[in-house]
Amino acid sequence: FPALSGLRRSCLNGGGGDELGANDELISFKDEGEQEEKISENVSAERDLDDVKSSLVNESENNSSSSDSEQTERRPQPRADLESYEKAREYFTEALRRQQDGGFFKSPHYPGYPFLMIPDLGNPYLSNGALSPSARTYLQMKWPLLDVPGTAALKDSRSPTPGHLSNKVPVVQHAHMHPLTPLITYSSEHFSPGTPPAHLSPEILDPKTGIPRTPHPSELSPYYPLSPGAMGQIPHPLGWLVPQQGQPMYPITAGGFRHPYPALAMNASMSSLVSSRFSPHIVPHHPHGLHQTGIPHPAIVSPAIKQEPNGELSPAANTKSPVPTKKEEDKKPHIKKPLNAFMLYMKEMRAKVVAECTLKESAAINQILGRRWHSLSREEQAKYYELARKERQLHSQLYPGWSARDNYGRRKKRKRDNKTDSTPEGERAWNKKPCVQYLPQEKMIDSPASSHGSMLDSPATPSAALASPAAPAPTHSEQAQPLSLTTKPDRHHHFPLLSKPSSSSCTSSSSSSSSQPTSSSGSQSTPPLLSRPLPLASLHASLFSPPSPFHQAAFHSHHALFQSQPLSLVTKSAD
DNA sequence: AGGCCTTTGAAGCTG
């Protein structure tokens, strides 16, 4: 998996390279027969990373990023994606800086990334590390005209990996857009839920000719089909989101796919982009879960995949599909729930974590993500809460009649129902893995990030009040942790950073963690640092370092947070 | 092939 390897390489580079034994790691993982080349590029990327770091440190404006971006553009494309990944981070940082300086979008355009401004500025839609399909969905939704593959993609469209995608996204981000802008832009102010897109059109415009055509099945990736490289560069007109430019996003996405900018033509993938996660109004109109274009909507899961176990429909569902027959039920589109803040965060960060550690299991990754989530500063979390809030808003607008209940029972009966059992499911699960002694130990330890709400509490009040009025301000702080403890005994939210080990690294993490009696009451401001910071820990810190200085707390916590993962890396490498 | 696992949060359900 070249791409994966690349990501790993990227991560390793991000960690600081030699000092972290990156090369060793790299070599140990490499098997594509292009090690030298990679190493060579490694150096280059390393330099880029240095730039990133320096940019983090140096608040002053510099053109290095620009030049770098240009450099990136000129470099051989095969690895451009990976490099761009770092670039994205760099620009991300840059953008953040600007934002913090109050001139978020004042900065001049970047030559290398004409439209790039905030690749992953806490924007769930912009997965800097990698853009998951779902993430792309968001992007698609937020930026209908966005051609995910972007410039680099055109040259390297073969790589479907998240890492590949990640750097494409930023390219289309408008320089003047706030990370939340997309959502904000789509607020009801500009969007008339009840306004049926009069321009609805079943056909898809050929990207090149602009001529309506029938989407080819191959283009109709069930989820977030990528533009097949040939998509070409789409001049992203500034202000395309601006209502006066013609059409607000939703109407555009409202299944019509007829874009105000025909010249920008959309192919199937583009349509998908436009369609976004939440296909507007198509529910009532397209009970089959397909757009008029026949494109399965990301937010609408084919009933063939998901269907009522017993074929029953909820009342709400019935409202959408009046008198649904068995067949219709099967075809009934599955409108997914809007993502919550954490889900948004996960989407954005998953790729990073995956690239960072050897673990690939989502369960393990999610554990890390969960811990990281807790380690986020209130500001960071607030952004996601805000996004989630907007997301729900959007969803409700798109699917006025939709209810979460509609999706109830769609899944097979879940196993983890009875946690009150003497042997909680969670424990049962853990028993699968040889992680003995872990839980007891870690339970005696407190984590800096968890802080019993110190960290979490903060996002609750201030963040919510700050960025997300509708955010679970009251609940987040006091419920997230405590509630989890009470209602989820088998979980360890109480010790986010030291919680359950991820499959392969539990033992090591356990020992290392235990030596780190972090004070629970430790405020988010100064979580205890690891007494014995591991090189790889710093690697993580480097890779996952928060985009802004004020995330120092989270930054530090990351050291501890990822201690387990690095170890797993080491172990694997040693083997 | 499809469910499980794992995370947090939102929403629905239940008593």
Place this chain on the structure above:
DNA sequence: CAGCTTCAAAGGCCT
């Protein structure tokens, strides 16, 4: 209203 359940994403693992 409190507490519990379900689902959202993801992908390796397991049956």
